Amino acid sequence: MRKSIRIIALALSVFAFSGGAALAEEAPASGQAQRVEQxxxxxxxxxxxxxxxxxxxxxxxxxxxxxxxxxxxxxxxxxxxxxxxxxxxxxxxxxxxxxxxxxxxxxxxxxxxxxxxxxxxxxxxxxxxxxxxxxxxxxxxxxxxxxxxxx
Incomplete structure (x- = not known):
C-alpha cells in the first residue's frame, strides 16, 4: 500500500513539475478532444x-x-x-x-x-x-x- 502511495505521489510530482505538458500533448489524440472540435x-x-x-x-x-x-x-x-x-x-x-x-x-x-x-x-x-x-x-x-x- 505504501509503495502505491509513493508511486502516485511521484507521478503527481512529475505532472506538477512538468506543468501538465504530458497530459496536454496526449489530449488532441483523444476522441473527446476531437468531439469538442467538430x-x-x-x-x-x-x-x-x-x-x-x-x-x-x-x-x-x-x-x-x-x-x-x-x-x-x-x-x-x-x-x-x-x-x-x-x-x-x-x-x-x-x-x-x-x-x-x-x-x-x-x-x-x-x-x-x-x-x-x-x-x-x-x-x-x-x-x-x-x-x-x-x-x-x-x-x-x-x-x-x-x-x-x-x-
Missing part, C-alpha cells in the same frame, strides 16, 4: 418542475423526430438532445439566454465547443397535436440552422 447541433427541450400532458408530448415528439430523422447523427454525436429543467438553479440562465417565455425547444449550432447561433422553436406549441407537421418543423429548423440562417 461541428454539432444541440437540440434542447426546456421544461420546468411542473409538467403538463402537452409539455411531455413536446418532449416525446422532439425525441421521436430526432431518433427517426437523425439516427446516424445522434450516433456519431453531430446531433444531440439535452432535456433541461430550467427550474433548477444551475439551469436558470437558459431562460434569459434563449429568451424563454414558456417551455420550449431550441436548436443550437456548436463549433469548436462554442455556440455560434441558435433558433427558438416557438411553433412547437401550435404543432404539438399534428405530429407530421411538428416533425417537419423541427427538421426544417435544424436544416436552416445548419445551412447558415441566423438566430
Amino acid at each position: 461541428s454539432k447541433t444541440r437540440v434542447y427541450y426546456f421544461h420546468g418542475n411542473m409538467r403538463c400532458k402537452t409539455c411531455k408530448k413536446i418532449e416525446a415528439l422532439t425525441k421521436k423526430t430526432l431518433e427517426e430523422g437523425f439516427a446516424t447523427q445522434l450516433k456519431d454525436g453531430s446531433v444531440e438532445l439535452q432535456v433541461v429543467n430550467v427550474d433548477e438553479t444551475e439551469n436558470e440562465h437558459f431562460v434569459e439566454e434563449y429568451q424563454l417565455a414558456t417551455r420550449s425547444v431550441v436548436v443550437s449550432k456548436m463549433e469548436g465547443g462554442k455556440e455560434t447561433k441558435w433558433r427558438r422553436l416557438d411553433k412547437v406549441w401550435q404543432l404539438v397535436h399534428d405530429e407530421p407537421a411538428f416533425s417537419d418543423y423541427l427538421r426544417t429548423e435544424i436544416a436552416a440552422l445548419n445551412q447558415g440562417a441566423g438566430s
Whole structure:
C-alpha cells in the first residue's frame, strides 16, 4: 500500500513539475478532444418542475423526430438532445439566454465547443397535436440552422 502511495505521489510530482505538458500533448489524440472540435447541433427541450400532458408530448415528439430523422447523427454525436429543467438553479440562465417565455425547444449550432447561433422553436406549441407537421418543423429548423440562417 505504501509503495502505491509513493508511486502516485511521484507521478503527481512529475505532472506538477512538468506543468501538465504530458497530459496536454496526449489530449488532441483523444476522441473527446476531437468531439469538442467538430461541428454539432444541440437540440434542447426546456421544461420546468411542473409538467403538463402537452409539455411531455413536446418532449416525446422532439425525441421521436430526432431518433427517426437523425439516427446516424445522434450516433456519431453531430446531433444531440439535452432535456433541461430550467427550474433548477444551475439551469436558470437558459431562460434569459434563449429568451424563454414558456417551455420550449431550441436548436443550437456548436463549433469548436462554442455556440455560434441558435433558433427558438416557438411553433412547437401550435404543432404539438399534428405530429407530421411538428416533425417537419423541427427538421426544417435544424436544416436552416445548419445551412447558415441566423438566430
